[in-house]
Amino acid sequence: MATSQTRLPQVDGFILAGGKSSRFGSNKALAMWKGRPLLAYATAALKDLGLNPRVVCRDPLPYFELANAFVTSERPDLGPLEGLRVALKSSSKEFAFILTGDMPLVTKGHLRLLLDAAADQTAVVFVSVDGIRHPFPGLYPRSALPMIEGLPKGSSVQALLDRILPRRLTVSELHSVNTPADLRSL
Numbered sequence: 001m002a003t004s005q006t007r008l009p010q011v012d013g014f015i016l017a018g019g020k021s022s023r024f025g026s027n028k029a030l031a032m033w034k035g036r037p038l039l040a041y042a043t044a045a046l047k048d049l050g051l052n053p054r055v056v057c058r059d060p061l062p063y064f065e066l067a068n069a070f071v072t073s074e075r076p077d078l079g080p081l082e083g084l085r086v087a088l089k090s091s092s093k094e095f096a097f098i099l100t101g102d103m104p105l106v107t108k109g110h111l112r113l114l115l116d117a118a119a120d121q122t123a124v125v126f127v128s129v130d131g132i133r134h135p136f137p138g139l140y141p142r143s144a145l146p147m148i149e150g151l152p153k154g155s156s157v158q159a160l161l162d163r164i165l166p167r168r169l170t171v172s173e174l175h176s177v178n179t180p181a182d183l184r185s186l
Contacts, residue, residue, distance in 0.1 A: 014098050024178060029102065031183060052068070081157050
């Protein structure tokens with residue numbers, strides 16, 4: 001198996017921050033936790049691997065202080081699968097890390113686990129101990145792009161995972177933030 005360092009030059013890093021944050025009530029990526037915006041934790045995890053994170057969003061202006069590269073070609077209101085689609089479309093590497101801006105406990109270590117499990121053109125995602133697949137953070141091959149584009153508009157990321165059958169790694173805690181209460185409970 002190739003080591004992370006061998007694979008790393010073949011990986012781009014993206015952070016999805018284009019959601020409406022309707023359950024949260026305000027922009028989750030900018031919500032503060034331990035003195036830093038949530039998005040800062042995702043950018044730090046990618047930077048710790050030597051990657052320049054690109055934020056996938058409709059409007060980069062709120063994120064200029066947190067990132068210096070953006071992908072803004074998302075079609076509105078199509079959800080995280082659309083963010084994944086535009087990230088893979090803009091990637092020039094074999095694989096792309098796809099993170100969300102609302103998971104501050106994701107670290108370089110989690111990303112290395114995904115990277116070390118990578119195999120030829122196979123996506124790698126985490127699954128919780130109760131068996132639930134978590135598409136983000138995930139490692140996705142560019143070769144999944146035609147499959148994403150072939151799904152009906154408005155499909156979920158879970159529908160994609162049903163088709164691509166990713167490699168799954170069990171992880172105990174990643175915690176995504178959906179509400180202010182989630183943030184307070186971290």
